Amino acid sequence: MTRLPRWARPLSRSGVDRSGGEPPRGRAARVKDAFGRVPWRRLGSGLGLLAVSLTGLALGLYLAAGTSVDVGPFRSTMAVTPSWYGDTEVVLPPLGSLQLDSHDGPARLMVRLDALDRARTEALITDPAGITAASRTAVDDVRAGVTRLVLRATAVAVLGAMLLSALVYRKMRRVAWAGGLALTIMAAAFGSAFGTFNPGALREPRYEGLLANAPSVLGNAQRIADRYDEYAAQLQKLVQNVGSLYATVQNLPVYSPEDNTLRVLHVSDLHLNPAAWGVIRTVVDNFHIDVVVDTGDITDWGSEPEKAFVASISLLKVPYVFVRGNHDSAVTQAAVAAQPNAIVLDNKVVKVAGLSIAGIGDPRFTPDKGMEPAGSGDSKQTVERVLDAGDRLADTIAKQRDEVVDLALVHDPLSAGPLAGYTPLVLAGHRHHREISKLGDDQTMLMVQGSSGGAGLRGLEGETPTPLAMSVLYFDDNRALMAYDDITVGGTGLAEVALSRHVVDDTPPGQAAAPGTPPRPTPSRTR
Structure with a gap:
């Protein structure tokens, strides 16, 4: 007997197959499966793919x-990391970091200043126009770096998502979906960052680490940056004018250095100002x-990066x-x-170019203090x-x-007091004025030098930049100080170099010259 197919078999009222089979699934049950369990399964699969x-x-x-x-003389590293709040962190090891409220969104920009490139730093210091050139190219360097970072971060994010998806699912369709999702997420993150970019974030940085002292030491960073542009422009003219000083010296009256005269340049308190090196070399x-001879404070914080x-x-x-x-x-x-x-003196005596020089370093290390004298x-x-x-x-x-010490070097003038009578000349710095x-x-003359670095960044906070100060000392064959020239670069906000000739009065105390009377200057000025 031929068996009828299931659809042709008669059913009882209870829906039971009279031939003894199971009741068929109704259309309503099939619709419930289609719109019930399947969407939840797809939603869970989609969330899993998103998580991966x-x-x-x-x-x-x-x-x-x-x-x-490369940003100017710095070798730096830029990176993007996931974040709830965005922002930018600039890390300056070992000094600390700057936190900038630069943008919102899920992408945080990390900038790490790793080191100074020696060749580029020397070129920047030795070229009078190097500071201006570096400031002009720095913005282009940062823009090019950010562009490269965006492309690289997008590529590695998409690749990372696809590789992990391939390990988890082993299906090309899922891998392609993962790459598309990563690309969409990165585009949204960078779009949010550029759309909420705050160009004024540099005016209100948050300092961490040693840099927490920066606001009190340096003042408003934006004001210093504005002043430095003006300062650098002036120095380009100033360095050119320094070359005319030597001709001016030859025309000064009273004292004319002989060919065998020993010439010593006294500098102090450069305070990390690269512009000072161009003037010193000239x-x-x-x-x-x-x-x-340098009486100290060549750097500002004494940190590892400042070694360059x-x-x-x-x-x-x-x-x-x-x-x-x-x-x-x-x-x-x-x-x-x-x-x-270089010759470093720390409580010792050396002979250099025929001069016997003694010196000792400052016993303190207080980079957060200003220029006030001890006390x-x-x-x-x-x-x-x-x-x-x-x-x-x-x-x-x-x-x-067996050796007469011709001059002694200390940093703080307060250290010079005990040296009275031990040497005819003591040189110092620290106070940023002569x-x-x-x-x-x-019997002993104390000469305190001004700041040969214009007090560094602190010198830019006032209405006029602090001048760069240094002196040329002239010693005769007997190693006695005969005269000195005080050189001042800038100081009034004008492109000028001033030189004053001082002849040392060797009249014994108590005779024609009153004891303690300072040498009489013969000024000369070039522009």
């Missing part, structure tokens, strides 16, 4: 999104300097005698000592340490029985 895509995207950004960018060349700044010492090609200031760390001192023509708000213990440095150097000089005085029984 986001995980792969994040892994790609964390592992391979960083790109190296003076060294045009005044035929034999020795440069002292590399310009080797470009001077003459001996460079240095004592540590309160802004100079042991790292700074070691970096100076590593220069082939202005310092503890009694700090003042005693500064005085003790002078005492220790005096003891060292006293042991030089002073001439006599110590003890008028």
Whole structure:
């Protein structure tokens, strides 16, 4: 007997197949399956794919999104990381970081200033127009770096999402969907960042680490940046004019240096100002300097990245005698000592170019302090340490029985007091303005130098930039100071260089010249 198909079999009222089979599934049940369990299953599958895509995207950004960018003299690294709030972080190891409210969105920009490129830094320092050129190209460097970063971050995010999807699903369709989702997410993130970009974020940075002291030390960063543009423009003219100083010196009355005169350039408190090196090199060349002496504070914070700044010492090609200031760390001192023509003095005596020179470093390391002399708000213990440095150097000089010390170097003038009578001349800095005085029984002259770096960035906070100050000292065959020229670059906001000739009065105290009377200047000025 032929068996009828299921659709042709008669059913009972209860829906039971009379032939003994199971009841067929009705249309309503099939519709419920189609619009019930299937959409939830698809939704769960979609969420899983999204989670896999986001995980792969994040892994790609964390592992391979960083790109190296040259910004001026800096070698830096830029990277994008996922974030709830966006913003930008600029890391300056080991000083700390700057937090900038630059944009909103799920993408955070990380900029790490890794190091200074020595070749580019030296070119920037030695070229009078290097600062202006660097400032002009810095914006283009950053723009090109951000563009490269966006392309690289997008590529690694899409690749990371696709690779993780391939490992999880092993289906090309799912891999393609993961790549599309990652591309959409990155486009939305970067679109949100560019759409909410805040160009005024640089005016209100949040400092972390050692940089937390920056607002109190440097003042408003935007105002300093504005002043520095003006300052750099002036210095381009100033450096050109310094070349005419040597001709002016030849026409000054009273004292004319002989060919065998020993010429010493006294600089102090450069405070990390790269513009100072161009002026110093010009003076060294045009005044035929034999020795440069530096009474400290060549850097601002004494940090590892600042070591590159002292590399310009080797470009001077003459001996460079240095004592540590309160802004100079042991790292700074070691970096100076590593220069082939540098001589670091820390409680010792050396003979350089025929001169016997003694020197001692400042006992403090207080990069967060200003230029006030010890005693202005310092503890009694700090003042005693500064005085003790002078005492220790005096003891060292006293042991030089067979050699007369021609001059001594200290950073803080307070350390010079104990040296009265041990040497005819003491050079110091620290106060950022020139002073001439006599110590003890008028047998020792104290010469305090101004800031050869214009007080660094702090010098730009006022209405007019702090001038760059340095002096050329002239010694005769007997190693006695005969005259000195005070050189001032800028100072009034004008493109000018001023030089004043001072002849040392060697009249014994109590006769024609009153004790302690400062040398009479003969000024000259070039523009």
